[in-house]
Amino acid sequence: MTDEEAPKAEEKEEAAKDKDGQAEPLKSKTPDAEASKEPERDLSELMWDINTDEKIKNMTWWWWWWIFFVKNPKNPSRPRQLMILWSTKNCDRIMVNDYDWHRNQDVVKHGTPGKNEDGKFHKRKMTFDGMIGVWWYDGDKMHEPYALERSDFSVEWKGAKGYVRPHTDNVYLFTGDPKEYKVLIKKDDDVFDFRMGHWTDFISKHRYSEDHYLGKMGYNIYKVYGTTLKGHIKFGKLDENIDGTAYFQKVMVNAPAVPWYWGVFHSEDGSYIDWFNPHFGCPIWRKTDAPTSFWDKASLNLSKKLQFYDQGSDTRYEFRKKEVSIRKEVVDGLPTFWVEGRKDGVELRIKVRPYARAYWRFEQKYLGVFKSILYYNEYPTELVEFELKGGKRDVTLKDLGYVVGNIEHSWGWLV
Numbered sequence: 001m002t003d004e005e006a007p008k009a010e011e012k013e014e015a016a017k018d019k020d021g022q023a024e025p026l027k028s029k030t031p032d033a034e035a036s037k038e039p040e041r042d043l044s045e046l047m048w049d050i051n052t053d054e055k056i057k058n059m060t061w062w063w064w065w066w067i068f069f070v071k072n073p074k075n076p077s078r079p080r081q082l083m084i085l086w087s088t089k090n091c092d093r094i095m096v097n098d099y100d101w102h103r104n105q106d107v108v109k110h111g112t113p114g115k116n117e118d119g120k121f122h123k124r125k126m127t128f129d130g131m132i133g134v135w136w137y138d139g140d141k142m143h144e145p146y147a148l149e150r151s152d153f154s155v156e157w158k159g160a161k162g163y164v165r166p167h168t169d170n171v172y173l174f175t176g177d178p179k180e181y182k183v184l185i186k187k188d189d190d191v192f193d194f195r196m197g198h199w200t201d202f203i204s205k206h207r208y209s210e211d212h213y214l215g216k217m218g219y220n221i222y223k224v225y226g227t228t229l230k231g232h233i234k235f236g237k238l239d240e241n242i243d244g245t246a247y248f249q250k251v252m253v254n255a256p257a258v259p260w261y262w263g264v265f266h267s268e269d270g271s272y273i274d275w276f277n278p279h280f281g282c283p284i285w286r287k288t289d290a291p292t293s294f295w296d297k298a299s300l301n302l303s304k305k306l307q308f309y310d311q312g313s314d315t316r317y318e319f320r321k322k323e324v325s326i327r328k329e330v331v332d333g334l335p336t337f338w339v340e341g342r343k344d345g346v347e348l349r350i351k352v353r354p355y356a357r358a359y360w361r362f363e364q365k366y367l368g369v370f371k372s373i374l375y376y377n378e379y380p381t382e383l384v385e386f387e388l389k390g391g392k393r394d395v396t397l398k399d400l401g402y403v404v405g406n407i408e409h410s411w412g413w414l415v
Helices: 005-017
Strands: 061-070 080-089 093-096 099-102 108-110 123-137 142-158 161-166 171-177 180-187 190-197 206-214 217-235 238-254 260-267 272-281 299-301 305-310 315-320 324-331 334-343 346-354 358-366 370-389 403-412
Touching: 061 217, 061 403, 080 142, 080 171, 080 403, 099 142, 123 358, 142 171, 142 180, 142 358, 190 238, 217 272, 238 260, 238 403, 260 334, 260 370, 272 324, 305 334, 315 334, 315 346, 346 403
Parallel strands: none
Antiparallel strands: 061 080, 061 238, 080 123, 093 099, 093 358, 108 123, 123 142, 142 161, 161 171, 171 180, 180 190, 190 217, 206 217, 217 238, 260 272, 260 403, 272 299, 272 305, 305 315, 324 334, 334 346, 346 370, 358 370, 370 403
16 A cells, blocks of 8 residues: 555545544543543634644744554563654754754644534644654664654644654654554555554543643644553564554644653553653753763753552552652663652552654754754663552552563754
8 A cells, every 4th residue: 555545545544433423522430530520622623723823933833743663572571672753843954963944934734623513623734844753672673763764744633633754765653643543654665554542541542731831832632541552563684563552642732842861661551651841940951962961960840740540449649749759870881770659548650661762853943043952762661669658549560560661861952
């Protein structure tokens, strides 16, 4: 199937599933659903549409981001991982690693948002110029970047069904709806054919949040904590059907990009861990990709969030700000992290250790002459210690079973 044919075939297949093209609200007895009795917001079009009304010159950054955790029978504790990013930025020029991206067109939208008088979604389209970035850890070796290409993009959707399609010689196609998403990568002789489906009501729920710091400055994020993963990989001598899990987020950053810590982990029973800690201070002055620096000093925490969802007791534990502590130690060029949360007698202790690294460097000028540089690191990571005490039940690493995860650490800044 060609790149041009894939979206058409997808549209025919999805039309047979649901003619309305509307995402059905997920019903769940989890704490998420019980937190509010008000009707859920219709998120149908947010997977594909981006907010261009509040864009800020040189700051606004949009991306779709999937990470896939593929079981590795040869070494289960180190699953294969693949990350793919489709992105554009509201600037005229930015360096991504060694690629000098010059924007050749702004985001252009066609069609009417929402539904017509018959209650059916309008068909919509969006075009822009952007880039695709991919890294691939094959179980032994990190290939980074596996792909880094500029492209014109087409995004088309009707309600919750749609696709993101770069116009390149290689294929980097994202299609589907909440019932099933698909990512197809074809590069040279390699093929990654992934299908993502519903896992549990809690972990596969589509979530949207936004925040404004000052005026238009802020962010929004649309994410899915986890999905099942099925598919096929053909890469070198590897040619086999695969399974695992996946995580998704679509983000708009409408402010300077500052250093952060982030992590996400799936356990085989559907339990889930994540944390996020953006901070501002001395690390913005780091000017190399070296794992340690003189500037690794105190920072002002802009936010601190840690959560654990225990599938066994159907309980979500959330820790914020001073309830969360994060520390790191670099060993053999890779950071080991200790993440802890304490609240109302509940204690959560986590230790993670990466086993590979993917690295991106973004450079953009500000005020015409000054350079801002963001160093963005992603690490396939092993959860080596875990303990929850004082909750509905005590949970250990053994209780979680098979766990996969990835963490991020960025420094510098981009403005």
